Amino acid sequence: xxxxxxxxxxxxxxxxxxxxxxxxxxxxxxxxxxxxxxxxxxxxxxxxxxxxxxxxxxxxxxxxxxxxxxxxxxxxxxxxxxxx
Amino acid sequence: xxxxxxxxxxxxxxxxxxxxxxxxxxxxxxxxxxxxxxxxxxxxxxxxxxxxxxxxxxxxxxxxxxxxxxxxxxxxxxxxxxxxxxxxxxxxxxxxxxxxxxxxxxxxxxxxxxxxxxxxxxxxxxxxxxxxxxxxxxxxxxxxxxxxxxxxxxxxxxxxxxxxxxxxxxxxxxxxxxxxxxxxxxxxxxxxxxxxxxxxxxxxxxxxxxxxxxxxxxxxxxxxxxxxxxxxxxxxxxxxxxxxxxxxxxxxxxxxxxxxxx
Numbered sequence: 001x002x003x004x005x006x007x008x009x010x011x012x013x014x015x016x017x018x019x020x021x022x023x024x025x026x027x028x029x030x031x032x033x034x035x036x037x038x039x040x041x042x043x044x045x046x047x048x049x050x051x052x053x054x055x056x057x058x059x060x061x062x063x064x065x066x067x068x069x070x071x072x073x074x075x076x077x078x079x080x081x082x083x084x
Numbered sequence: 085x086x087x088x089x090x091x092x093x094x095x096x097x098x099x100x101x102x103x104x105x106x107x108x109x110x111x112x113x114x115x116x117x118x119x120x121x122x123x124x125x126x127x128x129x130x131x132x133x134x135x136x137x138x139x140x141x142x143x144x145x146x147x148x149x150x151x152x153x154x155x156x157x158x159x160x161x162x163x164x165x166x167x168x169x170x171x172x173x174x175x176x177x178x179x180x181x182x183x184x185x186x187x188x189x190x191x192x193x194x195x196x197x198x199x200x201x202x203x204x205x206x207x208x209x210x211x212x213x214x215x216x217x218x219x220x221x222x223x224x225x226x227x228x229x230x231x232x233x234x235x236x237x238x239x240x241x242x243x244x245x246x247x248x249x250x251x252x253x254x255x256x257x258x259x260x261x262x263x264x265x266x267x268x269x270x271x272x273x274x275x276x277x278x279x280x281x282x283x284x285x286x287x288x289x290x291x292x293x294x295x296x297x298x299x300x301x302x303x304x305x306x307x308x309x310x311x312x313x314x315x316x317x318x319x320x321x322x323x324x325x326x327x328x329x330x331x332x333x334x335x336x337x338x339x340x341x342x343x344x345x346x
Contacts, residue, residue, distance in 0.1 A: 009089075011099075011102070012089065012091070012095050012099070013091050014091055014092070014093065014094055015091040015092075016105060019105075019113065019114065021118075021119035021120075022119060022320075023119040023120035023313075023320035023321070024120070024319075024320055024321035025120060025320065025321070025323075025324070027321070028321060028324065029279060029280050031280075036086070036088075047119070051088040051091070052088060052089045052091050053086055053087070053088060053089065054087070054089060056089075058102055059280075060102060060103040060280070061280035062280075063103040063105075064103070064125070064128070064280050064283045064284070065125060065277075065279070065280050065283060066125075067117065067119075067120065067121045067122065067123075067124040067125055068113070068114075068115075068119075068124065069105045069106040069110075069113035069124070069128075070105070071103070071105065072094070072101065072103065072104055072105050073101070073102045073103040074094060074095055074099040074100065074101055074102065075099060075100055075102050076095065076097055076098070076099045077097075077098040077099060077100070078097075078098070080097065082087075082089070
C-alpha cells in the first residue's frame with residue numbers, strides 16, 4: 001500500500017448522528033464503500049453510527065435505504081480531491 | 085489510518101442538495117420503529133412518489149393498523165385511520181364521494197391478508213379506482229411478531245419458532261398473484277426495499293400505480309417486501325439478504341399485471 005492516495009470525492013453528507021439506530025443498512029448499501037461504523041463511540045441513544053471517508057459519489061443510496069432519515073446528501077459542483 | 089470527513093454541517097464548497105433527511109411530505113422523521121425496519125423506507129418511497137407527481141393537495145392516505153401507523157400523524161397529506169383490514173372499504177367511500185381525490189391505502193400483510201382479505205379482494209373485483217399498498221414482512225410486527233397469512237414456509241416467527249410448516253400452519257397466500265387474476269385490477273406489482281436499487285424500482289412501480297389511478301384505469305396494487313429483523317430473529321445487517329433468499333423467493337418481485345402497458 002502506498003502512503004498517500006488521492007481520492008476524488010463528488011459528493012458529501014450531513015449525518016444526523018443522534019437519529020441513527022445503528023442498523024448498518026447504509027454500510028452495505030454504499031456503492032463506493034465509504035461509510036464505516038464507529039467501533040466504540042456511540043450517539044446519545046447508545047447506538048454506533050456511520051462516519052464518512054473520502055470518495056463519496058453523492059449517489060443517495062444511503063439516504064434512500066436509511067430507515068431513520070439520518071442522511072442529507074450533497075453533490076459538489078466541482079469534484080474535490082482528498083488524500084487518504 | 086483512515087481520515088473521516090466532517091459531516092456535521094453542509095459543505096462550504098459550492099454544491100447542491102440532492103436528497104434531504106426526510107422527504108417534504110414527512111413532517112417528523114423520528115419514529116419508534118426498530119433499527120433496520122423496512123417500513124420507513126417504504127413510506128419514504130410512497131411519499132416521494134406522491135410528491136413527484138404533485139398530487140399532495142388532493143391525496144388522501146388511508147392507514148391500516150400496524151407499526152407503520154406510527155406515520156399517520158407525521159405526514160403532510162390527509163390521513164384517515166381505518167379499522168383492522170378495512171382500509172380498502174374506507175378508501176372506496178372516499179373515492180366514490182370525491183372522485184378527484186387520489187386515494188392510497190397503506191396496510192401491512194397482517195392487516196390486509198390475515199385480517200381483511202375480503203375487503204381488498206372485493207375492492208379489486210369492483211374495480212375501485214384506488215391504490216392499495218401492502219408492506220409485506222411476513223409477521224405481525226406491532227403485536228409481537230407472530231405469523232401472518234403471507235409468512236413463507238420455513239420462516240421463523242413468534243408463533244412458528246421452528247419455521248412455518250405447511251402441515252401445521254398451512255401455506256402462504258400470495259396476494260399479488262391472486263389480485264392479478266381479477267378482472268377489475270389495472271396494475272399489480274411487487275417491489276422490495278432491501279437494497280437501494282430495489283428502492284428505486286419500487287418507487288417506479290408506485291408511480292405507475294398512481295398513473296393508473298389518475299387515468300381511472302381501475303384498481304391498482306403495489307406490494308412492498310420490507311425487512312423486520314426483530315420479527316425474523318436476525319441481525320439488522322442480515323435482513324436484506326434474508327428477504328432476498330426467503331420472502332422474495334416466494335413472493336417474487338416484478339410487475340404482475342399492467343393493463344396500461346403492453
